Amino acid sequence: MTSRSISPPKSVPPEPARKIFDTFEDKTEEALASFVSLNECLYASKRLGSAKNNEFMECDCFEDFSEGVNRACDEDSDCINRLTLIECVNGLCGSCGDDCQNQRFQKRQYADIAVFQTEMKGYGVRAETDIEAHQFIYEYMGEVIEEEEFRERLVEYDQKKLKHFYFMMLQNGEFIDATMKGSLARFCNHSCNPNAYVNKWVVAGKLKMGIFANRKILKGEEITFDYNVDRYGATAQKCYCDEPNCIGFLGGKTQTDAASLLPQNIADALGVSSAMEKKWIKMKKSQGLKIEKAVDNNFNIEFVESVQPAGCESPHDVTKVMSVLLQVDDQLIAQKLFNRLYEIQDETLHHQVIKLHGYTCMLKLLKMFEGDLEVEKRIVDFLIALPKTTKNGITSSQIDKEILRLQDKQKPLAEECEKLLAKWNDFETYKRIDKKDIKEASNRKVDLRRIRLPPGWEVVHENGKPMYYNAQKKTKLHTPPTGSSKTFNEKPYSKWDGPTRRNGVNGTKRPRLDDEEYERHKQKRMDMEKEAIEKVKEEELRALKDKLEMENQKKNDLMKIIEEANRQRELEREESRKAEKEKEDRKLKKKKQSQTNHVEHKWNKFFASLVPNLLRKYEHDKQISHDSAKQCARDIVKILTSKELKKDVTRSPPDEPTKEKRAKVKQFTQSYMEKILQKKKSRSHKH
Numbered sequence: 001m002t003s004r005s006i007s008p009p010k011s012v013p014p015e016p017a018r019k020i021f022d023t024f025e026d027k028t029e030e031a032l033a034s035f036v037s038l039n040e041c042l043y044a045s046k047r048l049g050s051a052k053n054n055e056f057m058e059c060d061c062f063e064d065f066s067e068g069v070n071r072a073c074d075e076d077s078d079c080i081n082r083l084t085l086i087e088c089v090n091g092l093c094g095s096c097g098d099d100c101q102n103q104r105f106q107k108r109q110y111a112d113i114a115v116f117q118t119e120m121k122g123y124g125v126r127a128e129t130d131i132e133a134h135q136f137i138y139e140y141m142g143e144v145i146e147e148e149e150f151r152e153r154l155v156e157y158d159q160k161k162l163k164h165f166y167f168m169m170l171q172n173g174e175f176i177d178a179t180m181k182g183s184l185a186r187f188c189n190h191s192c193n194p195n196a197y198v199n200k201w202v203v204a205g206k207l208k209m210g211i212f213a214n215r216k217i218l219k220g221e222e223i224t225f226d227y228n229v230d231r232y233g234a235t236a237q238k239c240y241c242d243e244p245n246c247i248g249f250l251g252g253k254t255q256t257d258a259a260s261l262l263p264q265n266i267a268d269a270l271g272v273s274s275a276m277e278k279k280w281i282k283m284k285k286s287q288g289l290k291i292e293k294a295v296d297n298n299f300n301i302e303f304v305e306s307v308q309p310a311g312c313e314s315p316h317d318v319t320k321v322m323s324v325l326l327q328v329d330d331q332l333i334a335q336k337l338f339n340r341l342y343e344i345q346d347e348t349l350h351h352q353v354i355k356l357h358g359y360t361c362m363l364k365l366l367k368m369f370e371g372d373l374e375v376e377k378r379i380v381d382f383l384i385a386l387p388k389t390t391k392n393g394i395t396s397s398q399i400d401k402e403i404l405r406l407q408d409k410q411k412p413l414a415e416e417c418e419k420l421l422a423k424w425n426d427f428e429t430y431k432r433i434d435k436k437d438i439k440e441a442s443n444r445k446v447d448l449r450r451i452r453l454p455p456g457w458e459v460v461h462e463n464g465k466p467m468y469y470n471a472q473k474k475t476k477l478h479t480p481p482t483g484s485s486k487t488f489n490e491k492p493y494s495k496w497d498g499p500t501r502r503n504g505v506n507g508t509k510r511p512r513l514d515d516e517e518y519e520r521h522k523q524k525r526m527d528m529e530k531e532a533i534e535k536v537k538e539e540e541l542r543a544l545k546d547k548l549e550m551e552n553q554k555k556n557d558l559m560k561i562i563e564e565a566n567r568q569r570e571l572e573r574e575e576s577r578k579a580e581k582e583k584e585d586r587k588l589k590k591k592k593q594s595q596t597n598h599v600e601h602k603w604n605k606f607f608a609s610l611v612p613n614l615l616r617k618y619e620h621d622k623q624i625s626h627d628s629a630k631q632c633a634r635d636i637v638k639i640l641t642s643k644e645l646k647k648d649v650t651r652s653p654p655d656e657p658t659k660e661k662r663a664k665v666k667q668f669t670q671s672y673m674e675k676i677l678q679k680k681k682s683r684s685h686k687h
Helices: 028-032 147-159 264-270 274-286 301-306 315-325 331-342 347-355 358-368 373-385 392-397 399-409 411-425 435-443 515-608 611-620 626-647 659-686
Strands: 113-117 123-127 136-139 143-146 167-171 174-177 196-203 206-213 457-462 465-470 475-477 500-502 509-511
Touching: 028 113, 143 147, 147 174, 167 196, 167 206, 196 264, 264 315, 264 331, 274 301, 301 331, 315 331, 315 347, 315 358, 331 358, 331 373, 347 358, 358 373, 358 392, 358 399, 373 399, 373 411, 392 399, 399 411, 515 611, 515 626, 611 626, 611 659, 626 659
Parallel strands: none
Antiparallel strands: 113 123, 136 206, 143 174, 167 174, 196 206, 457 465, 465 475, 500 509
């Protein structure tokens, strides 16, 4: 089942009464015996399943432990990785800490589900507990294969009379086949009014397909999503979803035409609605034109070309566009999405673009459209229009190096590139906020982890202290700016926080400690806190030393690898130079031989015009036969040509023989024939 639906549907039909299947027998163990269960996808080759943008993207969330659990990057956060469908990775995403809440695929945080036997659809999957809206349910796993293998397996499974296929498109030319090896997600059935959807995420550089709840799913409810498939010529199957809006069939020609126009996530990012799709389909049918899907692109090129998307109007629009732009590899889709960003006038939305890995995304577009002067100019103009921020994002993405290269390569853009680089040169670079900064800030009763700043504001590090910075306004504050939210202040400790007892008369509370006891208690607490801080500092220092030693070891290992690679590269270059020289020598020798043959042919022709006439008198006097005369002529011409080539292999004969040349040829011919006749006479006497 190849999936188009990878984000929540744009419109949901009226919800009918929910069917509960909690009384049906649990068939999970029986279902697991019908295939090989996987813990992660199997890849036919290492390159399959790789995200187009392999560079890991770090979020800017902060570690937030509560009751021993790191709450960073949770559903309610503004985690830029989570917003752009990228999972954080331990050891790579620094400030949010290890085991944050944006690691659902890696931690296999699956919902509690079970397999049961449906009446008409074979196995199905039901919820064993209530599942909240947008909760991660399960990863769709299997063997990741190329399109050629996918088509071969379609034929193979059809020949084996398999009733159910379990295919899902991962990206252009790559498919997940869960037929023989997969996960329980393979048993999720199709519905025309589903309660779940499929989303494509980037996890440690690999693309993953996850099933998520579209709404709250009750315990015992069947979990379904819209296959929205293009069955690649497979026979249409009757749909048994039993929904009021059911189209009747799954796959084949009866599948909705809209399924072949755009994958759902791209449609959402382009702002394409179902009404727009239906209108275009109706127009094409009225013209008697066939609607075809380009298999290589997984969308209808003609439809995409007809779409003129409006500029982004909200942060949600920007988020959808950026999440697709970071994964898309098709120029047409990328250009249409960039046009939505290009039309933005609102500075708040520009800040949203920058926040959602904007500079990394623009670098990807510059490389994708390399050589397209018009698009490159629009990208540079867009970058110039972005508001001033810190320089950190520019430096980490290395887009400044690409602009320098573009300045040298595209002369018409040299002035714009210089203007952009000059603008960036005025930006300030700040140290990234780390755990130590958060600890220091918490001592000042400000929790940096829980402050949501207005657009344009960032938390930076200056003179060893974190502070709030707005590059556009050139403003720095020690306290959160106006408009900040989710700020928590700690209440200072006082002697009224100590243990209390009740007054027996009126039941009111009063301090149990007197002033002297309170001072001792306070001093003891301060000493304990100081001791704890010192211990933490020692642990951090020890961890820092270990980290530096590890980094130095990695650096040394890397240097060795680089040296070995350079040595190997030099050997390869030397071998390449030798091979190239031998090739050139052979070429030169062949050319020289060709020239020699050409000159030789000319001399042969030159002497052939003289020698035969000189031999006719010998033939006429019957001193030699006709055949002997011809052979002698050939031999004399060959000898004379050889003599000329020895003198100068490049010199060609004159157009007409001179009198002197004729005389020399005649003299040589007579001398040669005298020897021939003498030999003939000697043989005759012996006989």
